[in-house]
Every structure is written in C-alpha cells, then in structure tokens.
Amino acid sequence: MAGETAGLWAQQVVGGIAIGCIYSLIALGFSMIVRAMDLLNFAHGEVLMLGGMLGVTALVGLRFPYWATIVAVTAASAAVGAALEWIVFRPLRRHRAPLDNMIIATVGLGIFLRNGAILVWGADPVRYPVKYGEPLVLGPVRLPLENLWILGVGVAAMVLLQLFFARTKTGVAMRASAFNPVTARLMGIPVDRMNLYTFAIGSALAGLAGVLLAPLLYASFDMGSVGLKAFAAACLGGFGSVPGAIVGGLVLGVGETLGAFFVSTSYQDALAFGLLILLLLFRPSGLFGRPQRAV
Amino acid sequence: MATRRSRPGWTAGIVVGLGVGLLTACPARAASLPNPITIGVVSPLTGPVALVGKNLESGVQLRFEEINQAGGILGSRLAVIAEDDGAKPEQSVNAVTKLITRDKVPAIIGSVTSPTTLAGMEVSQKYETPQITPVSTSPKVTQSGNKWIFRVAISDRHHAAIVPPFLAGALKVKKAAIIHVNDDFGQGGSKLLQEAAAKAGVQIVAVDSYLGDAKDFTAQLSKAKAAGAEALILWSRQADGALIIRQAHHLGMKMPIMGGDAFSSPLLVKLGGDDVEGVYFTTSFLPSPEQARAFEFDKRFKAKFNRDPDFAAAQAYDAAGILAEAIKRAGSLDRGRIRDEIARTRDYPGVIGTISLDATGDLVIAPKIGQVKNGKHVFIQ
Numbered sequence: 001m002a003g004e005t006a007g008l009w010a011q012q013v014v015g016g017i018a019i020g021c022i023y024s025l026i027a028l029g030f031s032m033i034v035r036a037m038d039l040l041n042f043a044h045g046e047v048l049m050l051g052g053m054l055g056v057t058a059l060v061g062l063r064f065p066y067w068a069t070i071v072a073v074t075a076a077s078a079a080v081g082a083a084l085e086w087i088v089f090r091p092l093r094r095h096r097a098p099l100d101n102m103i104i105a106t107v108g109l110g111i112f113l114r115n116g117a118i119l120v121w122g123a124d125p126v127r128y129p130v131k132y133g134e135p136l137v138l139g140p141v142r143l144p145l146e147n148l149w150i151l152g153v154g155v156a157a158m159v160l161l162q163l164f165f166a167r168t169k170t171g172v173a174m175r176a177s178a179f180n181p182v183t184a185r186l187m188g189i190p191v192d193r194m195n196l197y198t199f200a201i202g203s204a205l206a207g208l209a210g211v212l213l214a215p216l217l218y219a220s221f222d223m224g225s226v227g228l229k230a231f232a233a234a235c236l237g238g239f240g241s242v243p244g245a246i247v248g249g250l251v252l253g254v255g256e257t258l259g260a261f262f263v264s265t266s267y268q269d270a271l272a273f274g275l276l277i278l279l280l281l282f283r284p285s286g287l288f289g290r291p292q293r294a295v
Numbered sequence: 296m297a298t299r300r301s302r303p304g305w306t307a308g309i310v311v312g313l314g315v316g317l318l319t320a321c322p323a324r325a326a327s328l329p330n331p332i333t334i335g336v337v338s339p340l341t342g343p344v345a346l347v348g349k350n351l352e353s354g355v356q357l358r359f360e361e362i363n364q365a366g367g368i369l370g371s372r373l374a375v376i377a378e379d380d381g382a383k384p385e386q387s388v389n390a391v392t393k394l395i396t397r398d399k400v401p402a403i404i405g406s407v408t409s410p411t412t413l414a415g416m417e418v419s420q421k422y423e424t425p426q427i428t429p430v431s432t433s434p435k436v437t438q439s440g441n442k443w444i445f446r447v448a449i450s451d452r453h454h455a456a457i458v459p460p461f462l463a464g465a466l467k468v469k470k471a472a473i474i475h476v477n478d479d480f481g482q483g484g485s486k487l488l489q490e491a492a493a494k495a496g497v498q499i500v501a502v503d504s505y506l507g508d509a510k511d512f513t514a515q516l517s518k519a520k521a522a523g524a525e526a527l528i529l530w531s532r533q534a535d536g537a538l539i540i541r542q543a544h545h546l547g548m549k550m551p552i553m554g555g556d557a558f559s560s561p562l563l564v565k566l567g568g569d570d571v572e573g574v575y576f577t578t579s580f581l582p583s584p585e586q587a588r589a590f591e592f593d594k595r596f597k598a599k600f601n602r603d604p605d606f607a608a609a610q611a612y613d614a615a616g617i618l619a620e621a622i623k624r625a626g627s628l629d630r631g632r633i634r635d636e637i638a639r640t641r642d643y644p645g646v647i648g649t650i651s652l653d654a655t656g657d658l659v660i661a662p663k664i665g666q667v668k669n670g671k672h673v674f675i676q
Contacts, residue, residue, distance in 0.1 A: 118341060268506065
C-alpha cells in the first residue's frame, strides 16, 4: 500500500514537472524582458501561440519532422520577437512613451496576434500530427514520451541560455545593459541592439514552449492563455531572475498537480494562485527576486 | 385575478379577437412582411467548440435555403444573421442583445454550451423574444421558468439516465468514476449521473471536476484509478474530453470510457485520433440508411458544406424547420405569437426523430447509444 501511494506521488510529480517546464520556458522570456526593459510583455503568451500555430504549418504544410519543426519554429519566433521590438517597442521608446502605455501596447499586440491567428489558421483547435508511441513504464510511474521531449528540450534550452549569459561577450553585454542601461551605453554597449536580442531570445523561448506544448494539447488561437500561469510562475520565482523563472515554473506545475490530487480537483487553479499569494506575503519579491527594484 | 368580467369587457374581447383573426387571415398582411425575414443565430464561431458552433449555423442555413427554394414562408425568404459568442456567457449576452435590439430579429436560434445559453436566454426573456437552443443539454435551461426558451436537443436528464444502465448491463461494470467540467453542464450532468447510477446499481467511486481550460488531468485520472473504477464517465466537451481520454491511456487506464452527446461529434475523432477508438456516447443523431430522414440530411449537408454534419447540425436544422413552421402558423412576426406557436409543436418530422415539445419547451425523444469504431461514430443500441 505504501509503495502504491509513493507511485501515485511520483506520477503526480512527473505530470507536474512537464507542465512546470512549459511554465518555466515562458516565464524565462517574461523575466528577460522585464529585466532588460522593465516591460511586462502581456503579448508573450500570444508568441507562444504563434509558435504552436507555426508548428502546424511546418508539420502539416511543409511536412517537416518534429525535431526540424522545433528548430524552425524557435528560429521563426526569434524573428517575430525581433520584429515586434523593432516595429512596435523601439519607436515607442524613442518617443519616450510612458511605461504604462507600453504595457497597454503589449495587451493590444496580444489581441492583434490572437485575431491574426484566427484569420490565418482558423478558429478550430488542430491536433498535432506527431506520433510518440507508448509511454515509458518505470515501476509504478508511466512517463509519456511527449513529457520527455519537453523535459529534454526545455532543460537543454535553459542550460544553453545560462551558458550564453555567462560565457559569451554578447551575453555579458546583455546582462550589463539590463543591469544598468546608462552605464552600459557609456561603456560602448549598443543597448538598443541588446534589447532587440532580448526580445528575440525571449520570444524564441516562448515559441519553443508553444511547439513543445501543442502535442500535449492542441494548437489553437487561444492556447496563449497558459501565459497567465507562466506570469504567476515568473512572479513566484521573482521577476527578472533567470533561476527564479525556472524554479517558479516547476514549483507552480508540481504544486497545482499535487494540490489537485491530495486536496481537491475543483480548486486546482485556486490552490496554485493561493500558493503564489502566500509566498508573496512572506517574500514580496519572490523566491529569487531582487528586492530593490520595483516593477 | 378577476374571475368575472363585466359585459362591455366581454364584447371588447370578442371584437379584438375577431379583429386579430381577420388580420391574420388577410393575405395583404403577409405581403407587408419584410423580405427577407432575418433570424438571429448565436453560436461559438471561435474557441474550442467552434466547429460545433459552425455546424449549428450551417444546419440553420441549409434548412432555410431549402425552405426558400420551395417558395419561402408567407411570401418572404428566410435569412440568417449570425453572431459569435466565443462559448463565453458574457459574449453571448452581448450577441443576443445586439440581435434583438439592433437587428430586430423576431426569434433566435442558439447557443451551444449550456452556460452561454443560460446567460443569453435571460436577455431573450427580457425582450420577450423566442429562442431555441439546438445544442445546450443542461436541465437548467428549461427548468428555470423562462417561457421564451425552447430546446430541440435532448436534456441531460435523458442522456445521463441511460449511461449507468448501459454500463451495468452491456459492460458488466460495478464501479465507475465521473470526471466532469466544472460548469452548469458538467455539474448538472454529474448529479443526474449519480442518481441514475444509484438506481442502476453502479457504485460511483470517485467524482472529480476541472475548470474548462484545464490541460492536465493527471490528478483527476489518478484518483479514479486509485478508487478502483472499472469504467470512466466523462461529462465533458470534445476538446477537453479527447485530452482526458489520451491522458487516461498514458496512465495505462484501459477501462471503457463513456460520454454524453458531445462525444458524438466528429470533432472528437478529429482531435482525439486513435485514442478515442472504442469510446461510448449517447446521442440523438447518427446518419444510417435505416433512418431515412437523417441519412438524406447527411447527404445534403455534405454536398453543401463538404464536411460531416453532427448532432448540432441536425438539431439546428430541425430547430430552424420548427421555427419556420411556427412563423408560418403565427402569420406575422409578432414575437409573442411566434413563441406560442413554437410551444404548440407536435409530431414535427425532424431528422433526429419525430419532435414534440413538452410544457417546459423541452424535446421528448429518447437518446441512443453509440461507439467510435474505426474512427467512425456508429449506433450500437
């Protein structure tokens, strides 16, 4: 009986980690953009949706294999992010638009992307034509292969990102301009271009999350709503913190699955957000947040 | 309430009555009707149940087109003005308000999900405009005392009633678990299922719910599995239902799975693929050669729209026919009179069966049981 309970626990944790990994990927992009520009990008979930839908085009229209779809969509999403920065946010900054207005602009951009997706791909959800085969059976735990894909690709992306920030000149320059744009500019760092990179990388992560998430559910114009959970995950981990975004996503994912199993399924979301509020009461800037900076 | 009337009142009543009778009988009256007569359709054209919403609208379009080819009604053609409610109650309220106050439609057909219909029909009642839902199955729709709402869909009272006896009889199931979406449709269905299970001798070992936009059902399914369920009853819609079924298979749950009429839609197979093979469901409509009217409708729908119809299309087609008949009998676009004539619908030859509406405006037809076999929906009982 004890073994059975342990198995049930493990099964919940496995399910929670997979969905948590998705939250982490989206939260990472959120956090990067907040850190670099103090900008809460509410269109971020829609970039994820765009990734999911572009994946449909790659898989069904162009008959790409899944791995190539992942690469292509990540690259395309980076281009989309760069374009958004260049067309929408850079002019707004140039015109010294107040931050509040820029945040509202992200909301509008989100609505625009959602409706655009309906025009291009239609309003019906689409099943991802990816064949995975039987789940892996490890003792009492069954591990669906799509969860393994999420875990593998998600972790690889996060590790690469850390290496990029720690080891490359561009990565260090991006961190510097996020930390203090004025000083960075004085040191000869092209801050505008760093912002462009931030948007591109953040959006690439969101698009990647979309193409990894879609086989778990469907690709549809409204799949960006998962962005709200990721927003909470970023909050939980502390806005602007890269490890915070990763841990926040995983804690939220595992927390809501365990809560649903051991407390009540009717209050799954209430439990997840209750956890968030409770944590913020004790650590107002999140698990890894920097208290000095107000967002 | 006055039980006796004075003599002048009596005569006035007769005069008014005769006057109305003469007006309706007079053919010149019909000629002054607008052409076309525009009927409002409210359904989700975006969102997870968009295909069902589109089928609803197409069903109405097809019926109206056939009526128009046969000369229309009262000398006018019938036309549709469609509004999207996105399967959201607040959007449904706006859509119905717009159709009644701006487009001045004499009647409304829609919507799909029970929460949206329950919200929209409040507006119909406020403006005293008849509304027929061809899809929403929550018992609350017709039990709320709103006399402006009618239903050409089988209530969950009847759907839920046949599920446990089927599980107990044909599949020899003694313990079952219920997983339902946490809204009017799912909660109502779950309650009815539990009552029916008690009568049929099926023990319900777990009841769990989820919010409409949930994506991970590990917790709900693990609970059902741990409780020793031999069958899974899902009171869900197509997209969430297909996801739950796939995740159940991932968890190694090979037990029979059964749902309501939402699962009789081709959308379930489109989204669920191989995973929904063998799933049982209750329904009003499946085209087969033995059911001549359904079979003919299926062919005409495919010819026009190049896709398979579902229960929503069939029921909407019948709702549109019933409404047209009622307008014809009413002889005018008076909303109150159209309402009364819809209420008088008896033995209408619909594609889902012979339709009569009861005192609450509800359909009296017994649902049937079907199964997904080789990616097709077929009747088994």
